[in-house]
Amino acid sequence: MRNAYVDQLDTIIDDLVTMTRQVQEAVARSTEALLTADAEIAERVITDDAEIDAARERVETRAFELLALQQPVASDLRMLVGALRMVADLERMGDLSVHVAKVARLRVPLVAVPEEMVPTIERMAMVAEKMVGTVAGVIADRDVEGARQMEEDDEEMDQLRRSSFRLMLDDAWPHGVEPAVDIALLGRYYERIADHAVSLARRVVYLVTGEVVGSAAEV
Amino acid sequence: MRNAYVDQLDTIIDDLVTMTRQVQEAVARSTEALLTADAEIAERVITDDAEIDAARERVETRAFELLALQQPVASDLRMLVGALRMVADLERMGDLSVHVAKVARLRVPLVAVPEEMVPTIERMAMVAEKMVGTVAGVIADRDVEGARQMEEDDEEMDQLRRSSFRLMLDDAWPHGVEPAVDIALLGRYYERIADHAVSLARRVVYLVTGEVVGSAAEV
Numbered sequence: 001m002r003n004a005y006v007d008q009l010d011t012i013i014d015d016l017v018t019m020t021r022q023v024q025e026a027v028a029r030s031t032e033a034l035l036t037a038d039a040e041i042a043e044r045v046i047t048d049d050a051e052i053d054a055a056r057e058r059v060e061t062r063a064f065e066l067l068a069l070q071q072p073v074a075s076d077l078r079m080l081v082g083a084l085r086m087v088a089d090l091e092r093m094g095d096l097s098v099h100v101a102k103v104a105r106l107r108v109p110l111v112a113v114p115e116e117m118v119p120t121i122e123r124m125a126m127v128a129e130k131m132v133g134t135v136a137g138v139i140a141d142r143d144v145e146g147a148r149q150m151e152e153d154d155e156e157m158d159q160l161r162r163s164s165f166r167l168m169l170d171d172a173w174p175h176g177v178e179p180a181v182d183i184a185l186l187g188r189y190y191e192r193i194a195d196h197a198v199s200l201a202r203r204v205v206y207l208v209t210g211e212v213v214g215s216a217a218e219v
Numbered sequence: 220m221r222n223a224y225v226d227q228l229d230t231i232i233d234d235l236v237t238m239t240r241q242v243q244e245a246v247a248r249s250t251e252a253l254l255t256a257d258a259e260i261a262e263r264v265i266t267d268d269a270e271i272d273a274a275r276e277r278v279e280t281r282a283f284e285l286l287a288l289q290q291p292v293a294s295d296l297r298m299l300v301g302a303l304r305m306v307a308d309l310e311r312m313g314d315l316s317v318h319v320a321k322v323a324r325l326r327v328p329l330v331a332v333p334e335e336m337v338p339t340i341e342r343m344a345m346v347a348e349k350m351v352g353t354v355a356g357v358i359a360d361r362d363v364e365g366a367r368q369m370e371e372d373d374e375e376m377d378q379l380r381r382s383s384f385r386l387m388l389d390d391a392w393p394h395g396v397e398p399a400v401d402i403a404l405l406g407r408y409y410e411r412i413a414d415h416a417v418s419l420a421r422r423v424v425y426l427v428t429g430e431v432v433g434s435a436a437e438v
Contacts, residue, residue, distance in 0.1 A: 064296075064297075064300065067286075067296060067300070068292055068293070068296055071290040071292075073287055073290075074287070077283075077286060077287055078283075081283065081286070081300070081303060084300060084303070084304070085303070085304075085307065088304065088307070165400075168396055168400065169396060169397050169400070173396060176396070177387055177388060177392060177395070177396055177399040178388050180396040180399060180400055181384075181387065181388070181399055181400060181403040184400040184403050184404055185403055185404070185407065188404065188407060
């Protein structure tokens, strides 16, 4: 009995890692759709989000069953409640990738991002995707050091966001309102993906060390 | 012993209702700061958010203790896990009000919202605030009917968001990029507050009836 229980806990960790990889792919694909104005790839991100939602439901059901049937205490209880929160983060990250894909789709056949803004948006997407990739490793290997390094990536994301505002709000911005609005929202989506990645990493640090990093309210 | 436990469950509900009222006030105040360019009110929203964060921690600690010590099953377990999710929604709604307040503060002494956009933003804020108010009642009284009516408010929010885009992206928009970017983000913040309100209401419906409304993944 105890072994089946441990197997179920392991399955939840595996599912979280798989979901994180799915999210990472959604971030990469939605960005590809955005920067190449590829409606087909955008559609696929939007359709495939159902798989992330289904994975969330699977983890929730399993975690809830274990909570109800096994009455876990201490670290197992913390892990199961943590898993319930982590799937909520992951599902939101999937939704945010869908938002990116929808901006891409809305502007096809044009590329939503003006050329001089491409490096900034591309870098934001790369930082976000890297952070999601790091989170997968953090969850799989309980890699507390990897989690700490993500705070730096998050700082870079903030800088990129500020620099995108500087470019758009400059008098020399020649593209008018529509691309500026797109980029303000895209920047927000990537920033939120990064925030959720940091929040996931902090949860793992808390589960492994009992230590609260950053705002306690984030854990 | 059992009575102390029931008292603790009741205290969690009371705390959730209090937090919801705090969020409602944050939405109202941040909007007031926004539409009157009042830096002092904006500051207060930003400072007072610490109280919402503290309330979240209090509810989390209490819910977690009950999970660990009382080993609840069935509906109590569902309620406690639901409470952990609900405080996460409420904390985010507080953060989103802070974002509104920060846009207000950034543009002081100017009003961030151009005059012809004021009715739309004002209505968005009113709908959001009304939805948060409804949620407080839904939680306090397990008012399933109130929860269902919120889906209509959410539909109005979507329409307001679309109409704000129509105004900004019209060739006749005379205000340039900065106010458009502000309004795109403000619209997003109010829309997200509304989304979280709907998600809270759905959780209560699920707790009361066991019935999943809308996307299962939202519950």
